[in-house]
Every structure is written in C-alpha cells, then in structure tokens.
Amino acid sequence: xxxxxxxxxxxxxxxxxxxxxxxxxxxxxxxxxxxxxxxxxxxxxxxxxxxxxxxxxxxxxxxxxxxxxxxxxxxxxxxxxxxxxxxxxxxxxxxxxxxxxxxxxxxxxxxxxxxxxxxxxxxxxxxxxxxxxxxxxxxxxxxxxxxxxxxxxxxxxxxxxxxxxxxxxxxxxxxxxxxxxxxxxxxxxxxxxxxxxxxxxxxxxxxxxxxxxxxxxxxxxxxxxxxxxxxxxxxxxxxxxxxxxxxxxxxxxxxxxxxxxxxxxxxxxxxxxxxxxxxxxxxxxxxxxxxxxxxxxxxxxxxxxxxxxxxxxxxxxxxxxxxxxxxxxxxxxxxxxxxxxxxxxxxxxxxxxxxxxxxxxxxxxx
Ligand code: IPM
Ligand code: MN
Numbered sequence: 001x002x003x004x005x006x007x008x009x010x011x012x013x014x015x016x017x018x019x020x021x022x023x024x025x026x027x028x029x030x031x032x033x034x035x036x037x038x039x040x041x042x043x044x045x046x047x048x049x050x051x052x053x054x055x056x057x058x059x060x061x062x063x064x065x066x067x068x069x070x071x072x073x074x075x076x077x078x079x080x081x082x083x084x085x086x087x088x089x090x091x092x093x094x095x096x097x098x099x100x101x102x103x104x105x106x107x108x109x110x111x112x113x114x115x116x117x118x119x120x121x122x123x124x125x126x127x128x129x130x131x132x133x134x135x136x137x138x139x140x141x142x143x144x145x146x147x148x149x150x151x152x153x154x155x156x157x158x159x160x161x162x163x164x165x166x167x168x169x170x171x172x173x174x175x176x177x178x179x180x181x182x183x184x185x186x187x188x189x190x191x192x193x194x195x196x197x198x199x200x201x202x203x204x205x206x207x208x209x210x211x212x213x214x215x216x217x218x219x220x221x222x223x224x225x226x227x228x229x230x231x232x233x234x235x236x237x238x239x240x241x242x243x244x245x246x247x248x249x250x251x252x253x254x255x256x257x258x259x260x261x262x263x264x265x266x267x268x269x270x271x272x273x274x275x276x277x278x279x280x281x282x283x284x285x286x287x288x289x290x291x292x293x294x295x296x297x298x299x300x301x302x303x304x305x306x307x308x309x310x311x312x313x314x315x316x317x318x319x320x321x322x323x324x325x326x327x328x329x330x331x332x333x334x335x336x337x338x339x340x341x342x343x344x345x346x347x348x349x350x351x352x353x354x355x356x357x358x359x360x361x362x363x364x365x366x
Contacts (some may be wrong), residue, residue: 003036004323007067011045012085013297014307014355015073021309021359022071022316025335028363029320029328040067046077046085046297055088061096069319070290073312076297087139094132099282099290100163101170102130102258103318104265106248111341112273116245124271126251127178129171130261132282134163137258157212159257164219170285171255172227175200184252191231201233203240203256203264212257220255240264244271269294273346276308279315281322291319298348305354308346310336313362335365 008023010016023039030037042064044056064070070093075085093099108114108124141155175198178184184198202220206213217234224232235243237260243250244267256264269278275295282290293311301307313336320329339361344352351358 001034001036003038004068005066006037006039007042007064007070008039009042009044009070009072009075011073011075011297012047012077013074013299013302014295015045015075015297017303017305017355018293018307018309018312019071019073021355021362022312024359024363025313025332025366026316028366029316029325029331032331032366033325033328035325035328044089045075046080049080049085049088050077055084056092058096061092064093064097065288067288069323070288071316071319072290072292074293074295074297076299078299091137093290094282095138097282097284097288097290098133099284100131100133100166101281101283101285102132102261103174103281103283104128104130104261104268104294105279105318106265106268106272108272109277109337109340111343112277112346114271114273116271119248119271123249126248127174127253128261128265128268129167129174129253129255130265131159131163131167131256131258132261133258134159135258157209157257157259159212159215161215161219164216165223168216168220168223168255170283171200171253172223172230175230175253176227178253186249186252187231195229196231197229199231199233199252200227201235201251201254203235203237203254203260205237205260206234207236216257237264241267244268265294274308275311276346276348276351277310277314277340279311279318281315281318283322289319289322291315291322301348304349305356306349306351307355308348308351309355309359310340310346310362313359331366332362335362338365 010019026037049055075089105127108121110121136155136157138158140158144152179197183192187196204213269275278294280292280294293315295311317329317332
C-alpha cells in the first residue's frame with residue numbers, strides 16, 4: 001500500500017484546531033482511496049519559543065527533508081515580537097527547503113458569501129503563482145546610523161535570473177496542466193482558434209521597479225517561445241487591485257513576486273469568501289513541499305471552536321494533487337462544496353457550526 005510520511009506542524013493559535021479537523025478528513029480519504037499516512041508531529045512555533053528560546057534549528061529543518069509532505073497550521077504568537085517566528089520558522093522553512101512556489105488558488109465556491117456584487121463562481125476562478133524565495137523577503141539590507149537624524153533603512157527587492165526562470169517555468173507549465181483537457185473559458189473564440197489554451201498574467205510594477213521587472217519581462221518573453229499555447233499578459237500591481245474586484249474573470253494564472261503575491265492574495269481571499277477558505281501550497285517540485293492555509297494564528301479566537309477549518313482542509317486538496325492522489329483531491333473538493341451549502345458564512349464565529357462540527361461534516365460527506 002502506498003504510504004506517505006507526513007510532518008505535521010500544528011503551530012500556534014487556531015493552527016492546532018484547524019489541523020485537527022484537516023487530519024480527520026485526511027484519515028477519511030486515505031481509507032477510501034487506500035493509501036496510508038504516517039504522521040509525525042512537531043511542536044515548532046511560538047509556544048515552544050517562549051518556553052525554550054528555540055525557533056527552528058538547522059538540524060530540525062534538515063530533518064523535515066525526509067518527509068513526503070509537511071502540513072502546517074499557523075505560526076504567530078502575540079507575546080513574541082513580530083519577525084522572530086516569521087523569519088525564524090516560516091520563512092526559514094520556505095527558503096531552507098527551497099519551496100520556491102507559493103501556489104494560491106482563488107476559487108469562489110457556490111453559496112459562499114463575499115462582498116462583491118454581481119460576481120459569482122463563474123467569475124472568480126484563477127490561480128496566483130507567488131514566487132516564494134526572493135524579493136524583500138530575503139531581508140537583504142540594513143539600518144545605517146541607527147537612532148540618529150541621518151538614519152537610513154534599506155530592504156532590497158532582489159531577484160536572480162535563476163529564481164525568475166524556475167518560477168516562470170512552473171507558471172507556464174501550470175497553465176498547460178490546468179487546461180490539459182479544456183481551454184480556459186476566458187479566451188475568445190478567436191484566441192482559441194489561434195491555439196491558445198490559457199493565459200499567464202505577470203503582475204508587476206515595471207513603471208517604477210524598472211530593473212526587477214525588466215528581468216522578469218525578458219525571461220517571460222524568451223520562455224514563451226516554448227509555450228506558444230499560453231497567451232501572455234501583464235498588469236501593474238496597483239491596477240491588479242482594481243481588476244481583482246471589478247473584473248476577476250480576466251485572470252487565469254497570475255505569476256508575481258513574493259511581496260506583491262502576499263498582498264494581492266489577501267485581497268483575493270476576500271473575494272473567495274475570506275481567510276477561512278483560502279488554501280496555499282509552498283512547493284519545491286523536486287523535494288518536500290509544505291501545505292498551509294493562507295490565514296494566520298488568530299490568537300484571539302484560539303480554543304473557542306469558532307475558526308473555519310475549510311482553508312486547512314482545502315490545503316489538503318492541494319496536498320493530494322501534489323501527491324498525485326487526484327481522486328482524493330476531487331473528493332475533498334466535492335465534500336467541502338457540499339458542506340459550504342449548509343453553512344451560514346465562511347467567516348470566523350459566524351459559520352453556524354463549530355470548527356469540529358465542520359470537520360466532521362466534511363469527513364462524513366466524503
Ligand atoms: C503569508 C504570511 C507570511 C508572508 C508572513 C507570516 C511572513 O503573510 O503566508 O502570506 O508574508 O508570506
Ligand atoms: Mn500574507
């Protein structure tokens with residue numbers, strides 16, 4: 001029987017409770033589809049840091065390479081200064097394991113309330129491919145003359161050609177995979193007749209960040225020769241914030257830099273029903289990948305049973321796709337949609353059911 005070694009990092013705040021529901025769902029699909037998941041739990045997070053002063057050692061990081069996947073709830077603690085856990089755990093994992101893609105599908109399910117009038121599931125169905133190892137996230141920079149009137153702080157937006165190439169290659173391939181059986185519905189008949197199957201939009205700021213997006217643009221155009229079926233598109237990040245609200249149907253796959261991807265996917269999450277339903281995958285195509293909901297640890301709601309576990313559950317759908325358990329992935333998707341039809345809202349504390357009830361309902365609908 002196929003056996004997967006899964007590292008589970010429940011983390012802080014609502015992390016453990018949404019992960020608990022996720023694992024119920026994972027156990028249920030593994031029974032149905034006849035595979036085994038061997039789980040190993042790790043207590044990395046804010047609680048451990050406050051007790052022991054440890055964030056995440058190199059040995060602990062390297063230990064995770066032996067797993068087939070990592071399932072992470074959330075890290076973040078109100079008593080820990082901002083940056084310590086984010087840099088010391090989350091970004092250390094993403095960078096250290098070279099999970100260079102942060103995949104964030106944006107899909108509005110039926111019956112999910114969200115604030116844009118006149119837009120529905122037929123309009124909101126795209127994927128953000130967020131570069132996950134470069135940009136201002138590397139922390140390159142300094143504070144000079146600290147505390148003086150001449151103080152200067154820098155944090156540099158930095159991209160190597162190699163980082164840009166591997167990210168764009170993944171994005172182009174993703175477009176083809178997404179439309180392997182049917183072209184994207186946003187294409188015109190003429191575009192379809194020209195052989196296009198989908199569209200790749202680069203989200204940047206080429207009018208100001210002239211160096212960085214010159215590199216992205218050149219690499220994208222060169223690479224596009226190998227992907228003549230993919231229509232190229234470019235949108236500035238500020239305009240993106242308009243289109244994601246007013247015309248989300250114009251997007252198929254959006255590829256963008258780390259910081260812009262962070263920002264636009266929070267906006268996008270609102271249009272898919274909120275942080276309670278937004279999943280993500282940190283992917284290293286040739287090593288171990290890590291699956292985590294987009295939301296944080298929401299400490300003020302921890303332990304109350306009000307958090308929505310669907311983001312953590314949909315994250316497992318991405319894990320199943322990654323592990324090539326496509327039937328299990330499709331089943332999770334169906335079960336989540338059927339449970340959404342019974343919920344009042346996707347928002348924390350307003351769901352009409354507790355965290356555990358939702359987990360049970362999804363597991364039973366499989
Ligand atoms: C996210 C988070 C992280 C990020 C933080 C916690 C470092 O906001 O996963 O989107 O900026 O990537
Ligand atoms: Mn974020």
